Amino acid sequence: MPDTNRRWLLASRPQGMIKDSDFRLDEGPVPEPGEGEFLVRVTYLSFDPTQRGWLAADTYLPAVKIGAPVRAGAIGQVIQSNHPGFKPGQMVQGTFGWQEYVVSKGMTETGPVAPVRAGVSPEQALGVFGVTGLTAWFGLTDVGQPKAGDTVLVSGAAGATGSVVVQVAKALGCxxxxxxxxxxxxxxxxxxxxxxxxxxxxxxxxxxxxxAHAPKGVNVVFENVGGEILEAALMNLALRARIVLCGGISSYNAEDISKMHGLRNYMQLTVMRARMEGFIILDYAPRWGEGVAGLGKLIAEGKLKTVEDVQHGFENCPATLRRLFEGKNVGKQLLKLTAPPLPVV
Ligand SMILES: NC(=O)c1ccc[n+]([C@@H]2O[C@H](COP(=O)([O-])OP(=O)(O)OC[C@H]3O[C@@H](n4cnc5c(N)ncnc54)[C@H](OP(=O)(O)O)[C@@H]3O)[C@@H](O)[C@H]2O)c1
Incomplete structure (x- = not known):
């Protein structure tokens, strides 16, 4: 087993677009699991725009501390275990962060470490069956509540979440x-x-x-971008439209609120008796099985294709996160560290 563990630690809070110098690559010994603990070798990391917010300030989760590993969803393999619930060789999923090895007691910052379901690839576990796909599913069906025949507008449509929303909305007859x-x-x-x-x-x-495409207005807006794109959507609402405020990536790198694009035409919500509602996918954790079943059915029926953009190499963590803000990704942004099966202890 290698004896070095690499970790990307937060060196300073980013100002504007994230830079390599906001992070520090640390090398140290591979941690040893104690009683009731297990050691995970991280194999895939998930990259999500919300990580930019986690680096900056307290939001729906506390800000990543300076000097701590960058928070990130991940897949890994258990390679040593003193925990009765986790066996060496098992593939697991959790918020393991930007580190090659991590010792766990079975709980991470966003919830319990979960086994990866048999037959589900790591790409799908972090993508369509992970936070990304579930965000698309619950944001659209629960918050947006589209009906067959509705017109659904999706920003960030080539991205991880948006591309799933497009396909689910089509499958629902929109x-x-x-x-x-x-x-x-x-x-x-x-x-x-x-x-x-x-x-x-x-x-x-x-x-x-x-x-031009929706002369009678749009019934549902699935908003990933915000700013001027949201304003354009608000100018084209149908009566009683639902605006799903999933994200606003256009402002995530703004240095402060004065640099953000304010929403100037929000009174369109009143004019069109529309509803704009935000949501955080973590609140849906008790219903995740429902979302996984719905997404799995669409995949089985050939109505949902899963698309991932896989980069390689742990040293590329900061550059891979930047890809999201440079619009380089199509589908779910992932970074592959190493391929299982790995030797276990
Ligand atoms: N509410 C929740 O619980 C929740 C959960 C997950 C994700 N989200 C949100 O969902 C959105 C999409 O996340 P994702 O993981 O699926 O990422 P993603 O869409 O795969 O990647 C980000 C995409 O955003 C676009 N983008 C980047 N900077 C932009 C800018 N300044 N203006 C316009 N577009 C820009 C780029 O596409 P283009 O090349 O098309 O510009 C880029 O590919 C984000 O806002 C995220 O925060 C919310």
């Missing part, structure tokens, strides 16, 4: 309009994810294009 950055991504959103149309926010007038 007309779907995506918004994404660039012609290639838009072609992907239509041709692969199956949207009826996709607007390139980098080269098109978003409000005018929404109006």
């Amino acid at each position: 007309k779907v309009i995506g918004i994404a950055g660039g012609k290639d991504k838009c072609a992907w959103v239509v041709q692969v994810a199956g949207a009826d149309a996709c607007i390139d926010y980098k080269s098109e007038n978003v409000a005018a294009e929404i109006k």
Whole structure:
């Protein structure tokens, strides 16, 4: 077994776009599991825009402490265990963070360490059956409540969450309009994810294009981006529209509130008797089985394709997180550290 453990620690709170110097690569001994503990070798890391918020300030979770490993969802293999519930060789999922090895008692910052279900790949466990897919599922079905025949507008449509929302909305019988950055991504959103149309926010007038594709307005907005894109959506609401405030990535790197794009036309909610509601997927933990079953059924029926963007190498953690804010990813952003099965102790 290697005797060195690498960890990416938070060196300073990022200002603006994250930089390599916001992090410090630390090398130390592989930790030893004590009584009631087990050792996990991390094999895959999940990259999520919300990590940018965790680095900056207390939000729905406390901010990552300076000097602590960067918080991240992960898959790993148990390689040594003094815990009756975890066996060497077992694949597990938890918020293990940016570190190659981690000792656990079975609980992480966002919930218990869970075995990866048989037949589910690590990519799917962190993607469609993880926080990403479940966010799409519950955000759309529970908060957005689309009906067959509704028009659903999805921003960030080529991303991890957005691409699942597009496909679930299509499976529910909705007309779907995506918004994404660039012609290639838009072609992907239509041709692969199956949207009826996709607007390139980098080269098109978003409000005018929404109006052209949905002259009677949109019934559901699944909002991942915020700012001017949300304003364009609000200009095109149908009566009693539901706006699912999933995320607002366009402001995640803003240095402070004065640099954020304020929502100028919120009175459209009043005019159109619309509802805008935020949600945090962790609140749905008691219902995750329901979401996994719904997503699994759509995959089995061939109505939901899972798409992952897999980068390689632990040294690339900061660069991989930056990809989300540079729009480089299509589908779920992952980083592969090593491939199981690994030698166990
Ligand atoms: N509420 C919850 O519980 C919850 C849970 C999970 C995720 N979320 C939110 O869901 C959203 C999507 O997350 P994800 O994990 O699926 O990430 P993602 O969409 O796979 O990746 C981020 C994408 O955002 C777009 N983007 C980046 N910077 C942008 C900017 N300044 N303006 C417009 N678009 C920009 C890029 O796509 P383009 O190339 O198209 O610009 C990029 O590929 C995020 O806002 C995230 O915070 C919320």
